[in-house]
Amino acid sequence: MSHQLEIIGAEAREGLHEHLRFIYGEDTATEVLPRLLRLIEHHLAGRAPATQRPMLRERLGPGDALLITYGDQISAPDMTPLRTLGEVLERQLGGLISGVHILPFYPYTSDDGFSVVDYAQIDPQLGSWGDIALLASRFRLMFDAVVNHISASSDWFQRFLRDEAPHHEYFIVVDPTTDLTQVTRPRALPLLTPFETPSGVKHVWTTFSADQIDLNFANSAVMLEMIDILLLYAAQGAEFIRLDAIGYLWKEIGTRCIHLPQTHRMVQLWRSVFDIVAPHVTLITETNVPHADNISYFGDGQNEAQLVYQFPLAPLTLNAFAAGDAGHLTRWAAGLEQRTTETSFFNFLASHDGIGVMPAAGILSQAEIGDLVERTLRHGGHVSYKNNADGSQSPYELNIAFFDALSDPNDTRENDTQKIDRFVAAQAIMLALAGLPGIYIHSLFGSPSDHSGVALTGRYRSINRKSGSETRSRRN
Template identity: 50%
Template sequence: MIPLRQQLEFVGSLHALLQLLYPHQHPQVLEQMLERLEPWQSRLAAGGGSSHLRQQAEVTERDAMLITYGDTLIDDGEPTLRTLMAFLDTYVGELIPNVHILPCFSYSSDDGFSVIDYQQINPVLGQWRDVRHLASEYGVMLDAVVNHISRWSRWFQGYLRSEEPWSQYFIEADPSLDYSMVTRPRTLPLLTAVQTAAGEKHVWTTFSADQVDLNFAEPRVLMEVMDVLLGYVENGARFIRLDAVGFVWKALGTSCMHLPQTHAIVKMIRLVFNTLAPGAMIIPETNVPHQENISYFGSGRDEADLVYQFTLPPLVLHSFVTASNKALHGWLQRLEDCPGDSMFFNFLASHDGIGMRATEGILSDEDRRRLMQQCLDNGGRVGYKSNSDGSQSPYELNISYIDALSPPAASMDERIGRMLAAHFILLSLQGLPAIYIHSLLGSGSDFHGMQASGVSRRVNRGKISWRDVQRVLEDSSSENSQQFRRLLDLLAVRRREPAFHPRSPQRVLDVDSRLFALQRTCHHSGQRLWCLANLSADTLMLPLPDEAQDLLQGKAVAEVSLGAFAYAWLKLPAEAQSA
C-alpha cells in the first residue's frame, strides 16, 4: 500500500480542488485534509466496506435497485432493517441485488431529512450491525444529507452556545440584503432568526427552519463530512447519495446552485473514494432541469458515478396520458451518451413527488398543465417552488405512480397494465434501474396519511405491516401480488441479457406514435434487442425485419401483436455488416 502522501497524482488533484475552494488557506487545508484521510487509508484497506464493494465494482445488467425507507415495512417492534432484510430474502433475492435506504439516522423532521446525528442509526430501524448485515448480501446505498443538519444536532446546539468548533459551521446572513437570485425549492423563508450566546443571528435554511445549512466555506465542515462519508463506506455502503448537493455552496449575488465550488466538492468526494475505497460510487441528487443535472457527470471519471434521470418519471407519465411517444422519443433521441464510466440512475417513483422541473424546455406549458390536472383529478396535489420574481411554479406532483397513471375508475387489469408497461420502459433504458418499494408492491396513494399530516409528500411514504405484505403477496388473486410477480418476471429476464448492460447502445425506433420502441445492442455479440411497449388501449400489429425470439413468451415470432398496454422484448440477430 503506497502511503497517501506519496501518491503524487492524488495529492496534486486534491490540492487543486482545495485551492478553488479555499484560495487564501489551501496549503494548510491540504495538510489538515491529508492528516484526516491517512487513518482512513489503513482502516478501509484492513477490510472496511461491503463484500459487494470489494467483489463487484462494476454495475452490470444484473443490477437493479430498490428504493425504500428503512421503516416502510414494520413488524411488532422488530428493528425494521431486519424486517426489510426478511422481505428481500423471502421475495426478491438476486432479482434486485441493491437497496437504497433513505435517511436511516436519528432525525427531527422531514421524514429523516433533518438529521440529528450522521453517525447514529435511528433505533427504530436498528443499529450499524444491521446495516452491515444487509450490506453483506446486498449493495447498499446510504443517504448523505449534508447540505443541512437538524437544529437539534450537537453541531447546531454548539453553535447556539457559541462554542468551538461549531461557531463557524453555519451560515450567518444579513436579512437586509437582497436574496432574490437564490434558487428556492420551497416556499418557506430562506433565513431563520435564532438566539445564540452572542445575540440574535439569522442563519441560512434552504428547506425549513429545522434544517440549517452547513457552511462548507469553513474547511472543518468539509473534513467532518468526509469523515461521515468514509464511515458510511466502512459500514458497508456501495453507493452514497448526496442529497440536495446542488445547494451546498452559497455566494450572494448568485443562484447558489451548481456553483463551481459545489462541483469541486463532488469531485473531491469522487477523488477520495477512487483512492481510498475503489468501487464506492456517488450519486448527486439534483432535481433540476436536465442540462443542469447532467453537469454533474463532469468528464465521466472525475465527478458523479451516476446521475438521477429526473426527466424520466414525468415523460413516461406523459406518454401514457397522451398515448403518444412524441415527447419521450424526442427526448431520448436528443439524449447524449453518458461520458466515461458514468451512467444514468433511472427511476419512476420515489419518496418525493414526480418532479416537474426536469420537464422545463421539454414539455409545453399545456402538456405540463395536463399532467398537473391529471394528478389533481386522481386525488393528488401539486407542490410549488418560489421564483426570484415572487411568483411560483410547479415543482412536483404528489401522488403514487400507479394512481398518477390510471384514472380512479380504471379496472384492476388496466391499472396493472399501465404500471407494468411503465416499468418495462424503465427496465429497457440505458442506466441502472431503480424501483420504489411502493411501486414494487403496487401500493396506491396514502391519501389519509397526506391529509392527516398536512405533508403532501406523505402520500407516497406509507408504512406497511410486514404481515399484511406477506398475506397480500401470497394471495395470487390480489392486484398487488399479480403486479409484484410480473414485475419480478421482467427483472429475471432482464438480468440474463447483456444488451441491457447500463452502457450498451440504445436507439429509438420510429414505428408507431402509440408505441414506445427502442433498440438495445449487445456490445460483444452485436445482437439486437427490440423493446416495445404499447402506450395506448389499442391493439397494435408490427411486422419484424427478421425472425425474433420473444424473450417473455419464449418463442420465435415473425410479427408481434400488442394489446392494450402490452409489451415485448424481442431478440434479433446482429445487423449484417456492410463490406
C-alpha cells in the same frame, strides 16, 4: 507530513491540493491539506491507497436493480425493522434485485429522515450498524448523505446556538436586509430563519425548512467533517452514496446559489478521496433540475459523479400515457448518450419525493406541464410550488402515487387489470432504458396515494411515503 507523503503519492496529493486551492484559495488549501491527508490515512487504517479504480461497467451490469425503501417499511414482531427488511427481501426478491437504497436511517426530527440529528448513528427504532452490515452482506447498499443541511436539534446546531467554537462558524448567518432575490428557491418558504443566541438574534440560511439548517461549506472544517462521515459510510458497507440536494451546497450572495463551480469542485474532491480510500464506491448526485444542469454533475466523465438521477423520465412517461402520444418521451430517449464508460443514469419513475416537473422544462411545453398538474389534482393528488425570483410561483413537483397518476382511482369505467397493465407498461419503459433501474417499494406493491398520511403530517410528500411504522408518521 513525511509519513503521509509515503502513503499517498505525489500525483494524488497534488490533485487534492488543487481541489482545495480552487475552493478555498492557496493559503487555506496549504493549511488544510495536511489535515485532509491525516483523515485519509486514518480511514485507510494501515491499507495502501488504491492505485486503480474498478470501471463502472465492471461494477454494474444488466442484472443490477435497486429497491428504494425506508428502513421501517416492513416490520415484524421481535425483530428490528432493518433486519426484517433484509429477511423479507432475501426471501421474496432474492435474484430480482441486487441492491437496496435505504432512505435516511439516522436519528432525525422531520422530513421522514432528511433532517438528520447525528450522521454517524442509526435510528435506534430501526436497528443498529450490525443490521446494516448484515444487509450489506446480502445486497449492494446505497446510503443517503444529507450533506446540505442538518437538523436544528443536532449537537452541531445546538452548539451554534450557544455561540460555542468551532460550531459557531458551521452555519450561514445573513443580515436579513440582504438582497437574496436571486437565490434559487425549491420551496415556497422563507430562506432565512431567526434563532436566539447569547450574542443576539441570528438569521440562519435554511433552504428547505426551519428545521433543516444549511451547513457552511465555506468553512473548511465543515468540509473535513463531511469527508469523515462519507468515509464512515463506505466503511459501513455503502457501495453507492447519494448526495442529497447537492446542487444547493455552496452559497454566494449575488448568485442563484445553485450548481456553483465550488459545488462541482467539492464533489470532485470527494471523488478524489474515494478513489484513494474506497474506489468501489459510486457517487450519485440528486439534483431535481433541468436535464442539462443534471448531467453537468458527470463532470468530464471521469472526475465527478458516476451516476445521476434520470429525473425527466417520470414526467415524460406520465405525459406519454396521459396524452396517448410517446413523441416527447421517444425523442428525449433517442437523444440520451452515455458520455463515458465511467458514467450512467439512475432510472426511476417514483421515489419518496413527488414527480418533479422542473426537469421536463424545455421538453414539455408549459401547457403540457399544466395538463399534468390538472391531472394530478383530478386524480386526488397535490402540487407543490416553488418561489421564483420575480415573486411568482411555479409547480415544483406532483405529489401523488405513480399508480394513481397513471390511472384515475375514481374512474369506475376501467377495471383493475387495465390499470395494472398500464402501470406495468410504464415500469417496462423504465427497465428497458440504459442505466441502473431503481424501483420504489410502493411501486413494487402498486400502492395507492396515502391521503391519511397527508392529513396526519400536513405535508404533501406524505402521500407517497406510507410506512409500516406508525412511529415515523407520528414523529413527522
